[in-house]
Amino acid sequence: MAAVSARFGRDLEEDFRHIEQLIKQADADGVQLLALPEACLGGYLLSLDGTGAAEDPGPPPLDVDGPEIRRLAGLAGEMTVITGYCEAGADGRRYNSAVCVNGDGVLGNHRKVHQPLSEDASYSSGDGFHAFDTPVGRIGMLICYDKAFPEAARTLALDGAEIGVCISAWPGSRTNAAADLAQDRWKRRFDLFDRARALENQIVWVSANQAGSFGSLRFVGSAKVVEPGGEVLADTGVSPGMAVAELDVAGSLETARRFMGHLRDRRPDAYLHTAGAINA
Template identity: 75%
Template sequence: MTTLRMAAAAAEFGRDLEEDFQIAERLIKEARADGIRLLALPEACLGGYLLSLDDSAELDEGPPALPLDGPEIRRLAALAEEMTVVAGYCEAANDTRYNSVVCVSGDGVLGNHRKVHQPLSEDASYSSGDRFRAFDTPVGRIGMMICYDKAFPESARALALDGAQIGVCVSAWPGARTNATANLENDRWKRRFDLFDRARALENQIVWLSANQTGRFGSLRFVGSAKVVDAGGEILADTGVAAGVAIAELDVVQALETARRSMGHLRDRRPETYDLSPGAVTA
C-alpha cells in the first residue's frame, strides 16, 4: 500500500505579491515538515482576487498578471522542491489575462488551468479558458479547476474521464451577497461550496482537494472551508471557516478501486442516452 499525505489550505492572500509569497513559503515549509507531498493553495493566492463582483463597484487595477514561464512561477516551483504544489494566480498571455491555477514541483510546471466558468462580473477582468485536461504528476494524475468551475458537473466529469485520480479545486469563494449571516458556518453559499465538493468527488469517485481564501478582501468575505474528500464523498478533513490546513492520508489508487468496485459511475455511464446538444431537451 502506497499512501499519499495531502493537504488543502484555507488562508488569506492580498494584493501584495511579496507578502503572498511569504505566506505561501510558510505554508509549504510547514507542510513539508508534516510529510505532505501534495498541497493546494487558494485561487488568486499570488496577487489576490478581485475587490468586488458587482458591475457598479469601483475596482482597482486587479492582481498583477504573471506569465506562466516567468520568474514568479519559477520561484513557486523552487519553493515546492520535492513537493507538488497547486496555486492560483492571474496569468498573463500576450495581452490577455486569465484567472489561472498552476501545478508545480521543483522540476517546474506540471500543469496549468484557465478558469472556464466566470461568475457575475468576473469576465470584466479575465478572459475565459476553454478546456479541462488532467495531467500526470509525481503524486498521481491530477485534474484542476477554479471556484465556480465546480458548480458544473461536466467540469469534474471531463477530468475524471481524462483519468484524473485527484481533483483539485482552488477557490476565492465568498459568503452570500444578500441576507448575509454573521456566522459564516450558517452561510448558504458556504453550504453550496461544501455540497459541490462532496458531490463532485462522489459522482466521479475521485479524491478531492478544495482550497479557499479566508478573511475579507474588498467587499468579499470568504468562507474558508478547505477540505479533503474521499472517493465516496466523505469529508476526511476540513478547516471550517477559519484559516488552517486540512490534512489527510490515504492510498489514492486503493480508494478509487474500493469506491468503484460495486457501482462504478464512470464505467456504468450510458453516454448514448445523454443528448446534451442545444434544443435536444424540449418541454
C-alpha cells in the same frame, strides 16, 4: 495531501512569504500534494459587482514561464503544489489561472472557464479541461465556480483524473448574509459541491479557498479533503488553516469503484438522445 484556507492580497512579496511558511508547515506534516487558494499571487478582485475596479488595477498579470512561477517551483521542491494567479495571456488578455508545480517546473496549468457575475470584466475565459500526470497521481484542476458544473469535473474524471483539485476565492452570500459564516448558504453550497463532485466521479477531491476578507468579499474558508465516497476526511471550517489527510489514492479509487462504478456504468448514448429531444 493538504488544502489551505488563507488570505492573500496584492503584495506579492508578502504572498510568497506566506506560501513559503505554508509549504514548510506542510512538509513537516509529510504532505506530498498541497493545494493553495485561487488568486494566491496578487489577490482576488475587490468585489464581484464591478465596484472598486477604478481604484484598483487588480492582481498583477504573471507569465506562466516567468520568474514568479519559477520562484514558486523552487519553493515547492519535491512537493507538488497548486496555486492560483493572474496569468498574462496574448494580446493583453488576463486569465484567472491555476498552476501546478514542483521543483522540476510547471506540471500543469488551467484557465478558469466559468465566470460568476462581473468577473468577465477582469478576466478572459479558458476554453477546456484536461488532466495531467504528476508524482502524486493524475490530477485535474478547477477554479471556484467551475465546480458548480458537473460536466467540468466529469470531463477531468473521464480524462483519467484520480485527484480533482479545486482552488477557490468563494465568498459568503451577498444577500441575507449570515452573521456566522458557518451558517452561510453559499458556504453550504461550497461544501455540497465538494462532496458531490467527489462522489459522482469517485475521485479524491482537494478543495482550497481564500479566508478572511478582501475588499467587499468575505470568504468562507472551508478547505477540505474528500475521499471518493464523498466523506470529508479533513476540513478547516471557516477559519484559516490547513486540512491534512493521509490517503492511498489508488486504493481508495479501487474500493469506491469495486461494485458501483459511476464512470464504467455511464450510458452516453442515452444522454445524447435525451439532449437531442430537449433541444428539439
